Every structure is written in C-alpha cells, then in structure tokens.
Amino acid sequence: MKIKCNTEHDYQPAISLYTVSGVGSCEHTPPPCWTLNHTASAEKNVIGFINVEAPSYWDTPFAQPYFDNTTKRDLTATVGQVALLRCRVRNLGDRAVSWIRKRDLHILTIGIMTYTNDQRFQSLHTEGSDEWTLKIASPQLRDSGIYECQVSTEPKISMAFRLTVVVSKAKILGNPELFIKSGSDINLTCVAIQAPSPPSFIYWYKDGHIINYSQRGGINVITEHQTRTSKLVIARATPTDSGNYTCSPSNSDQASVVVHVIKSEHRAAMQHETSTTSSLQHRWSALILVAILMCGIR
Secondary structure (H helix, E strand, C coil), X not given: CEEECCCCCCCCCCCCCEEEECCCCEECCCCCCCEEECCCCCCCEEEXXXXXXXXXXXXXXXXXXXXXXXXXXXXXXXXXXXXEEEEEXXXXXXXXXXXXXXXXXXXXXXXXXXXXXXXCEEXXXXXXXXXXXXXXXXCCHHHCEEEEEEECCCXXXXXXXXXXXXXXXXXXXXXXXXXXXXXXXXXXXXXXCCCCCCCCCEEEEECCEEXXXXXXXXXXXXXXXXXXXXXXXXXXXXXXXXXEEXXXXXXXXXXXXXXXXXXXXXXXXXXXXXXXXXXXXXXXXXXXXXXXXXXXXC
16 A cells, blocks of 8 residues: 655655555654555554655755845945945846946956956855845946846846945035124034935044044034034134034035134224225226216217
8 A cells, every 4th residue: 555654754864764654654753754655554563665755855846046135236335435335136046247337348357256346346245145145346327237146047037136336425505605793603404415325424524534522611512413414513602613614424525714803993893895896896887887988989
C-alpha cells in the first residue's frame, strides 16, 4: 500500500532508511520521511528504503531573488553632498548585485567591487543584510540620471533609481549690507529653501568664526528644520557687533551679509549726506534739462 507520513516539514533531505510501525504511521529520527511505497503489515515492523523525489531548491518560487519595493527610488541630492541609492534584494542566494549607469550602460560596481576609474562611486554592503547601496561622493550636476540595481539571475532582473542633483544655496533675507542703530537688535533670517531635505544643522559665523554665545549675552538662534529657516537675534547691538555674518546649512552653500552698527549721530550724518547728495543730483538734472531745451529752441 502507499503510506504518507504526517509531518509539518516541507522538502527535507531524503533519508535512506525508515521504520514503519503499524499501518499509516511513521517512526523516525529526524529528518522525517514524506512518501513511500511499501506493503506494510499491521502486526510487524518493516524496514525499507524511501523513494522520494524532492523538487529542486531553485525551482521553488519562494527561493527566487526579488526586490523590496518599499525603498525610495526618486532621490534628490545637493552638489558636493553624499548621495546614497539603496537597493534591497531578498533571497539573493549566490547571485551578484551590480549597479549600472543607464545613460552609457557603464558598470559601476559588482558586489562590493568598483569597476570605474571614477572613485566617487562605491558599493556599500553589510554582511548578512539585504541592502546594496551605491554611494556617490561629491555628486555633480552631470551625475543626474537613471541608475539600475541589477541581479545576475537568468534572465536578469533590475530596478531603476532616478537621481537629481541640484545646486542649493542659502539666502539671508534683506539687503546684502545692513546699517543698524546702536542699541537696536540685529535680526537676521537665513533660509535654505532649495535644499532637497531639511538641514541637520545651520551654523552662524561672524567674520569667519562660529558665533560664541558665551562671550556675549543676548544672542539667540531659532532654527526650524522643517521650514529650513534659522533666525539670529543679537539684542542691544554695539559697534563691536559690526562684521560679516554668515549662515551655513549642512546641505547648502553658505550666505553672508555685512552688518554695520553705528551710533545715532553717525546715522544722522549719513542721512544728511545722503540727502545733500540727492539734492545736488536733482539740481544738476534740472540744469541739464534746461540746457537741452535752449539748444532745441535755437
């Protein structure tokens, strides 16, 4: 008769001997048997050979490599900042993962080996993980385009990633040169709207040195990462606070502004000088206009 063993195991390696005790049951020391053809007696224990045809491991659907579609495939990077393209492959087995640049079909990496003279490209992989990351150090505008993560199955399977490289520049709102009355507050706002992602930090510098909060009281910085905005407030400014102020986001080019803190009489003098200059310009303009009209009459 044909006897099938009751087991929850699937596709165990074949064994050469089995023991049958009674009809329809199997006694085994692991691994268990699956299906056997033998005439068994209900009264006697029979020892025979298993006849099993297990499917090939690579023929089973769950064993084939496949991509994890949850990874982000449309990425934006800033010029000069590191770009990371993450590809996750499940059930890779002994297959190899390659990164290919689509525009010229250039093989950049195979496994963790780099196959390009451009050393900015590198494959990152941690032993035992499913992630294969293409790292591009200091990407440039020309690096924008499609990159493929490819697995050496037959036929090959691949997943496309789109990289867009942009130039991100910070901006300090207002004029590039500011005149602040002594005793007033210096209020500067820096934005990095072009940044592809919120900056991890935004530092403020004065004359090339990071602003030291301990040397002077009344300095306050408010940074809102999601809006990519940072505000620098210096209370009760004095002439010593004059200088070049720079904001430097982590993922954008820096921006600068020149601040002049002047005493009130200097401000008045500057305003008078500006008013005098403007008055003279108007007078000269009027004289020139009169001369032109007289020439036209003649």
